[in-house]
Amino acid sequence: MDISKLSGVIPPVVTPLDKDKKFDKESFAKVINRMIDAGIHGVFVLGSTGSVVFQTKDNREEIVKAADEVIAGRVPLLVGCIDTQTDRVIEHIKVCEKYNVDAVVVTAPFYALDCQDNIERHFRSIREATKLPIFAYDLPVCVGKSLDRNMLVNLGKEGIIQGVKDSSGNDVNFRYLCMTNEHYGHPLRLFSGHECVVDGALISGADGVVPGLGNVDPNVYVEMWNAFNKKDFDEVKKLQDKAAREMLITACTKQDMGFGSGVGGFMTALHQMGIIKTNYLPEPTIPLDDSEAKKVAEILKKEGLL
């Protein structure tokens, strides 16, 4: 597939677990098939939403293999190759090369503190190690540092990276990234990780979105994308407001648990909707309890998802 035209809605797929806390391929397939049936434009597995950093190397291969089999070429497959440093990232990319993976998604190195020069070298070293298209993933809340937008566009112009997934939470920076990218002929495909201000991201110039909530409600994002392309902004806003209300399923835990509240909310919703078998989360994350799950269910009902 030609990744240089990639656009639209590419949800980051969750990684469901069975009663024994093992990867549940059957549920995983149901989540993906439901997305594709809804009209999404690509699938991103092993992102933060896909519990990537909880997976060992072997687990990851199992998940990539499963994704490849389930998707069977119907839409592009992007895989998060997210790890602490360059060599470990390359190890994951080498596994991806064995399957029908259309692009890999890579963050800056993390844990060991770094400067932008080293981050740039990280992407260059990875480019030398693979022919797969690379999306840089800007996620300061997890990684502890941001990706400089000028560095990104420069890497795009040189062909080192082919796109960016922006989850920086910095809407000003994202607009400037879009403008700079446009100024240089649009070398990068730019995707926003937003669930709640997709309308703003699209107006800013995003080529598409990667909404975790798309696991639960892929339709709202596909419809928003279509309405945006028809310039029906009243409809865009209506759908975005609905998605924002639905996104409150990620705020149902008694305390803020970060990943446990967010991905935990998605898992619990999918479990409530009967799409996956459990709402379990990988160790050491405690899943939502019954009273928290009830709150999720109430939101789903109010929005017609249950």
Add this chain to the structure above:
Amino acid sequence: MDISKLSGVIPPVVTPLDKDKKFDKESFAKVINRMIDAGIHGVFVLGSTGSVVFQTKDNREEIVKAADEVIAGRVPLLVGCIDTQTDRVIEHIKVCEKYNVDAVVVTAPFYALDCQDNIERHFRSIREATKLPIFAYDLPVCVGKSLDRNMLVNLGKEGIIQGVKDSSGNDVNFRYLCMTNEHYGHPLRLFSGHECVVDGALISGADGVVPGLGNVDPNVYVEMWNAFNKKDFDEVKKLQDKAAREMLITACTKQDMGFGSGVGGFMTALHQMGIIKTNYLPEPTIPLDDSEAKKVAEILKKEGLL
């Protein structure tokens, strides 16, 4: 070895690289032997200083195996089993169980955001998976969150963890950790990661220190430890001031590169002193250049280390 009496100076060993950027066991042995000859009380490999997060699983085993062979039981061997989440940490611990490892050192999970409840569960799950003594490693600058001191002492009282390596940079919290630990009968061995205020940490009640600078100058820390035990505080201060001056080798890079400046400074010093073969750092970290290395050399000369 009985880890419950562990005290003194336990440097976190660097992981030297050869010209091909491969692990240089010969240099690694020289660094360790020099430390043991100086009288240090234990060796900590695969810590942050040991480039742990840059290493793949296979690399890590090679390093643990080498450390075991070199140390040959002369002093306790602690190994950092540092990774993003529980299952990956356990995978590294299982490798340690094959060698003469006296304790493993484990941080809170990182990348995926978490709450203290999940962090506590992380340590409990690891305890269930191994019989090895566990040191909790508090390193918020890399991990993004701190370890609650009451949780630590509670885990100590229950036998879940056996010690703490504190690199929190929070001297008030460390004092309270020492006091609380003492109040409950000293269930935890408490080590400070300080290079520059070891005197303060020891007065606060630390059982010992884990100074990265101990790679370059193990003597100054061994002497400080001995002077402290003789209550010769004038000597303690004199030695600590000397160590602080030496520590400026980690501030010789033109820009602050974090790991690259710190561990890069240690590597360059050891290279200048002829103890290791290169000052290379693992990808993507750019090593100190010649003008930066010259600054390191000047400090070493001034302090009589070169």
Add this chain to the structure above:
Amino acid sequence: MDISKLSGVIPPVVTPLDKDKKFDKESFAKVINRMIDAGIHGVFVLGSTGSVVFQTKDNREEIVKAADEVIAGRVPLLVGCIDTQTDRVIEHIKVCEKYNVDAVVVTAPFYALDCQDNIERHFRSIREATKLPIFAYDLPVCVGKSLDRNMLVNLGKEGIIQGVKDSSGNDVNFRYLCMTNEHYGHPLRLFSGHECVVDGALISGADGVVPGLGNVDPNVYVEMWNAFNKKDFDEVKKLQDKAAREMLITACTKQDMGFGSGVGGFMTALHQMGIIKTNYLPEPTIPLDDSEAKKVAEILKKEGLL
């Protein structure tokens, strides 16, 4: 004036200085008159852009008095009563009550660390001290803490505050603030402090914007507001992209100086355009030098402002 219908473009006016670093009323009048001629819908003086925290109590009165005289009732006048704690804020509000001030703008208390309960009490105490409409000003980058959106809407429902100026930089939170406010009957007038993603803020439901760049180019924001109300989103985006390019005048200093780069950029642009007499900034802020001013001028020329 009925503040409950306030909407549109309300720039935060700069406070120009003369050669002796005294308040330059003549230049101040020119900046305001130019804005009103461009069709802006209100004027906000003594905001962060108006150097409010650099001003003594007496200076502030001079500026409020001047603003009142210059505006002469043509548009609503909002005044920042921004100070460290409640009593000092009230002191400034009492001065405002002597002039034709339509609303005061108040941040959370700062310097002494506080919790949301105390912040809420701050707004309640101020309400008891004045009859003037109050806008809460959410500016975590200066104040060090954010205003909880549920607290804000609750205070709005009770009539404690009448509006919010949001400069949180958190677009997700702003959308939820708009949605919650709408859900409860729109008790608060909601303004975004954005310069660069005004389109996104308006789609999210903002009643208007408070762009510092409106000092330099009020027209681009008035035109954007009009285009938005005509649902001409192609025009909105075109204008927003232009404003974002113009906003780069705040990134012309050799080092990032915060206020000095931002307000310094506005001052220098107005000086270059011949609207104010100097580009001086209040002590201790160093103004842009000639080479930096040249960069500002280049941007202005490219955008047809010079």
Add this chain to the structure above:
Amino acid sequence: MDISKLSGVIPPVVTPLDKDKKFDKESFAKVINRMIDAGIHGVFVLGSTGSVVFQTKDNREEIVKAADEVIAGRVPLLVGCIDTQTDRVIEHIKVCEKYNVDAVVVTAPFYALDCQDNIERHFRSIREATKLPIFAYDLPVCVGKSLDRNMLVNLGKEGIIQGVKDSSGNDVNFRYLCMTNEHYGHPLRLFSGHECVVDGALISGADGVVPGLGNVDPNVYVEMWNAFNKKDFDEVKKLQDKAAREMLITACTKQDMGFGSGVGGFMTALHQMGIIKTNYLPEPTIPLDDSEAKKVAEILKKEGLL
């Protein structure tokens, strides 16, 4: 008084309030006299502990006047002239010049973001405006930025500032500040704001300490200072551990309220001990309630202070 020899214990005095929330001079006098009787070496009013940023300009003069009258030259009087920007700071200093004030204590400017160049200019402008000795106050938790240690020593060498009160919480930086200051002939008097690791600060080379807890228990700090000067480190540690246990009075509120928990704890302790008339805090800070005050009382009893 010759501030160039200042050393020892200089508590930052609280500002007690009466039933009407007005400044209670009588209680203020009792707090100060009790400190002087205990042997402290100076008094610091209108620090963060003295609720400085809650006070209007007139209130501040009242407090300085009262301090001058009460102290009557028995010990040096330091006054916090803490405000957002240079001109406002100078306004407060001009008031100090009317009384027997031995030195003023000044933070970096705050609220408007700034760079180190502007901070340096802030201190230089203040030096031009007064002949009073100036202590730079490093308090990043309130001010939002740190004071560069090399800048501080340079300003000391030039005679711009005469001392530093360090409340940075950064023990490594404080040690380097002490060493650099020593290297250049000790131009600055260096005080630590520590309550809990005074022993470490003194070993690092501090000339003295400014402990807020000294309001409640001045003796423990005077005794610690004396023991340190006699090189009785067992006694120093014993006293420091006692002070740290007493400091837990600042952790008795149900939620962390920052200033409200800390200074609120001191106020409540003094009220429980019958030294001041209320435990009220300036608006908008909610004072400790009865259940919280009970916890404070228990700690005081355990430590023999009640």
